[in-house]
Amino acid sequence: MVETSIGKKQLVSELLDIRQRIEGIEKLVIVEDYHEQSLDNLFLNLPAATYIVQDGTFIFVSPQMRQITGRSESELIGTSPLSLILDEDRDITRENAVKVLKEEHSLVHEFRIVAKNSRIKWVIQVSSPLSYEGKPAIVANIIDITEQKRKEENERRNGEVYLDLCENATDMIICIMPDGRLKYVNREFRETLGFNEDEIMHMSLFEIMPKDDVHQCLELFQRVISGEKIGNLEATFINKNGYRITVEGTINCRLIEGKPLYIRGIFRDVSDRKRAQAEAAALVKDVQDINRRLETSNRELEDFAHIASHDLQEPLRKINSFGELLQESLKGKLDEDEYENLNFVIDGAKRMQAMIDDLLTYSSITTKAKPLQAVDLNIIIENLKNFELATVLNETKGTIVIPNTLLAAYGDPSQIHQLLQNLIGNGLKFHRDGVPPVITITDYSMQDNMVRFDVTDNGIGINKEYDEQVFVMFKRLHSRQSYKGTGIGLAICKKIIERHGGQIGIKSIPDKGSTFWFTLSRFGESSDKYSRGNGNSE
Structure with a gap:
């Protein structure tokens, strides 16, 4: 129920004035016509409606009372006031009337009446005992507060909406009294700090913040109470387990006629973000x-x-x-x-x-890396066939096969040249006796803007347990007498691919051959090459 103290004080003041007038009523009553006219004149200019009840029925109703009820004087005089009151409010109204007569003091009471047009009205009433013509009676002042009640109901409903919004907000909302007591904290705030509603509403702001922040908080209070709105504020609260919660938000003060009512803040828990930072x-x-x-x-x-x-x-x-x-x-x-x-x-x-x-x-x-650019592996392989690898191809009767034109990739041309020379040369070197080496080079467009290249030979192969060791510097799987080399060639290949942000590996079967695969960033559109394979690295 909305605060009505101002209206009640006004009614009590009017009641005192009315009581003074009523004290002289019996002296004024000479004839009945004059009696009715005197009473009407007596109460005509009062803001409150007035009625007198004796023996449970109206014996007087002021013009304002007739206006509020929508009934004429003849319809009211001689009837019970309870007949005007809404059923749900009759019992308490009857009890109050008994108290007034029995205890001989005034009572303030709010209840609903049913006007003649069946419209329900809210009224506030001050009832006082009265001796009229030597018999006990009750004089009452009432004011129509229907509009006020309507506003109160709207405010209540709006308040429920606002409360629901606050309780279901994902931000932490808090209202703080000027002395630091907590007026309201929403569910997100309570859950973030780990307190239930009963626990936190008996606490002050200074109990949920670090002690070394209290002085700064008091300074902020003074600024906010002075009307300043503070945004982008970073603050720290202490949860129920004693851990610090870092929040960011804004605070400002609700002022009424320049006086601080409460301080309100909206925060968001940024502890995870701060930890990540x-x-x-x-x-x-x-x-x-x-x-x-x-x-x-x-x-x-x-x-x-x-x-x-x-x-x-x-x-x-x-x-x-x-x-x-x-x-x-x-x-x-x-x-x-x-x-x-x-x-x-x-x-x-x-x-x-x-x-x-x-x-x-x-x-x-x-140390001598060059910027990456579009590299055509087809041209590099053709140059290797005609120059660097020409002699060994001739000696081993080896061949290099490219079933389809290879995709362009991003790379350092000289390093990709070295990579292919080492991988193809490796396949030509480790061939089986009496079997001319055949090196097949294929590619697969992958979904992550990468392209995989396979360099497959029909050579001696290696056991799976050596898949990682072949890329280790100076690691040799065969004697120097069987196969010449420094043991650095494949380590160079791995270093080149790592520098290009790709991957390299081997899939091999002894006496069947090996496939060295590596990935590079794709250059340009992938066209229809994706249909050649799924690009999964073995």
Whole structure:
């Protein structure tokens, strides 16, 4: 029920004035006509309707009373006031009338009456005991508060709507009294902090926030109470288990005639976001540390490359050159063991030279990397057939087969050239005795804007347990006498693919052959190549 204290005070004041007039009623009554006219004149200008009840029936009704009820004086005089009252309100009204007569004091009461047009009206009434013509009676003042009640009902319904919205909001909503007591917290706020309604409504704001934030909070209170609206506010609350909850939101103050009524705030829990930001910052720091170490490693690698390409190369070239000269000049003068030992020296220098060259190639993958661009693998393979791999193709009677034109990809042309040379060369080298090597190269367009290339041979193959080891630097599965090489070629391939953001692997069956596959970013449209395969890496 909406506050009606102002109306009640006004009614009591009017009642006192009416009581003073009624005290002289008996003195004024000389004849009945004058009696009715005097009473009408007495109450005509009063804002409240007035009636007098004696022995349970109306003995007087003011003009305002007739207006409120919609009934004439003749329809009211001699009837019971209870006949006007709505059934649900009759008992309490009857009890109040008994109290007025018995206890001889005034009562304020709200109830509903039924006007002549069947319209239900709300009234507020002040009833007081009265001695009229020597007999007890009740004089009552009533005011029609139907419109006020309608507004109260609308406000109540609106309040229910607003409360429902607040209770079902995903944001944390709070209302705080100027002294810090909590006036209202919505369900999201309660659940976020882990309190039930009874617990939190007996707390103050300062009990759910860190102690070291209280001083700053009081300063914010003063600013908000002064009328300032604070947005983008980051605050911290303490939940029931003592953990900190970080929130962001806005606060402002509800003012009535310049006086603070309560402070309202809307917040959103950003604890997860803050934790993610902290983790991201830590990750960025880790990445920065890794990059610094990588830069240091790259510098050291560049230093090594410089040493290897100059300081180490020169002695090796001399060993190789003088060894060959010595071998030529002493031809026919050395016995078999001496000649073999000299060959070991020359061969060792050549192998060391090859190893240094491969290490330089490995280091240049990152130190001398070029921007990625569209690369046509078909052209690269054709060049390999005609130049770098021409001799070994001729010696092994090997062939390279490309069933369909290969898709273009993004890459460093020189590194993709090195990649294909190593993979195709690997297939030509590890061929079965008496079986000419056949290298087949195919591609598969994948759904994640990548393209997979397969380099398949019909060579000796390897056991599955060695699938990972073949890409390890200096890891050899065969003796140097059986197959020449430095053991770095496939490690170079892996390094190149990693630099391009792709993947590389092998699927092999002993005595059947191997398929080395790798992925690169696709260039341009995929056309109809997706129909060739599903692109799943083995």
